[in-house]
Amino acid sequence: MIRIQFVGTGGAFDVAQGNSAAWIEFKGKNILLDCGYSVYPRLREKGIVSRVDYLLLTHLHDDHAGSLSTLIFHNTHVENKRSAILYPTADFGDHLYQYLTFSQQKPENHSDFLPLWQFPGRGISFIETTNMHVPGMQTFAYIFEDEEEILIYSGDMGNPTLIAKYLNENPSTKKIRIFHEMTFYPNISAHCYYKDLESLTEKYEVYGYHLNEATEPTDNKIPLVAHFPCLLL
Numbered sequence: 001m002i003r004i005q006f007v008g009t010g011g012a013f014d015v016a017q018g019n020s021a022a023w024i025e026f027k028g029k030n031i032l033l034d035c036g037y038s039v040y041p042r043l044r045e046k047g048i049v050s051r052v053d054y055l056l057l058t059h060l061h062d063d064h065a066g067s068l069s070t071l072i073f074h075n076t077h078v079e080n081k082r083s084a085i086l087y088p089t090a091d092f093g094d095h096l097y098q099y100l101t102f103s104q105q106k107p108e109n110h111s112d113f114l115p116l117w118q119f120p121g122r123g124i125s126f127i128e129t130t131n132m133h134v135p136g137m138q139t140f141a142y143i144f145e146d147e148e149e150i151l152i153y154s155g156d157m158g159n160p161t162l163i164a165k166y167l168n169e170n171p172s173t174k175k176i177r178i179f180h181e182m183t184f185y186p187n188i189s190a191h192c193y194y195k196d197l198e199s200l201t202e203k204y205e206v207y208g209y210h211l212n213e214a215t216e217p218t219d220n221k222i223p224l225v226a227h228f229p230c231l232l233l
C-alpha cells in the first residue's frame with residue numbers, strides 16, 4: 001500500500017483548499033510531490049518540514065513550485081541539512097536548477113539533484129505531458145509502483161489521454177489508483193474537464209483534485225480527494 005496524503009487540493013486560486021501537493025510515503029521514504037506557494041506554511045503548521053526526504057515536481061507554476069526555494073532554505077538554515085530533489089529528465093533537471101538560481105544563485109550549495117531512477121528502491125516512473133497543460137511548458141505525471149499497487153499522480157495536464165494510453169500499453173493486475181487534476185468548467189484546455197475522466201472510472205479507482213469542491217455539479221461522478229479525510233494531511 002502506497003500512502004498518499006494531500007497537503008492541499010485546490011487550484012491556483014483556491015486559497016482555502018491550499019495548493020495541490022501530495023505527501024507520499026513510498027519504500028520507507030517521504031516524498032513531497034509539488035511545493036506550491038501554500039505548501040511550506042502548511043508543512044510548518046504540521047511541524048513536518050524536516051521529515052521530507054525527497055522533493056519532486058510536476059511543473060514550475062507557482063501553485064506547484066512557489067515555496068520550493070523557501071523550503072530548501074529552511075532545510076539549510078533551520079534544519080542544517082541538504083535537500084534532495086528528484087528530476088524526471090535531464091532537461092527538466094536543468095530547468096529546475098535554472099529556476100532556483102534566481103533565488104539561490106548556487107542551488108547546488110543547498111540541494112542534491114538526482115535523476116528519478118536514483119531513488120532508492122526504484123519504483124517511480126513518469127509520463128512526460130509537456131505542452132498538454134500550457135503550450136511550451138514542461139509538465140510531468142508520476143507513477144509509483146510497489147508489489148501491491150500502482151498509483152498515478154497526474155500533475156496539471158489538461159486531459160487524460162496520455163494516462164489512458166499508458167495504462168492500455170502497460171496492463172497490470174495490481175490495484176490502480178489515479179489521482180487526476182480536474183475542472184468543473186468546460187472549455188478550459190489547461191485542465192481536465194470532469195466528464196472526460198468518467199471513462200477511466202470504469203476500470204480504475206479515480207480521484208479528482210486541483211479544484212474547489214464547493215463548485216461541484218450534481219452530476220459529477222468522480223470522487224473528490226477533498227471529501228476523503230484519509231487522503232488529507
Ligand SMILES: [Zn+2]
Pocket residue numbers: 011012061063064156210
Ligand atoms: Zn496547478
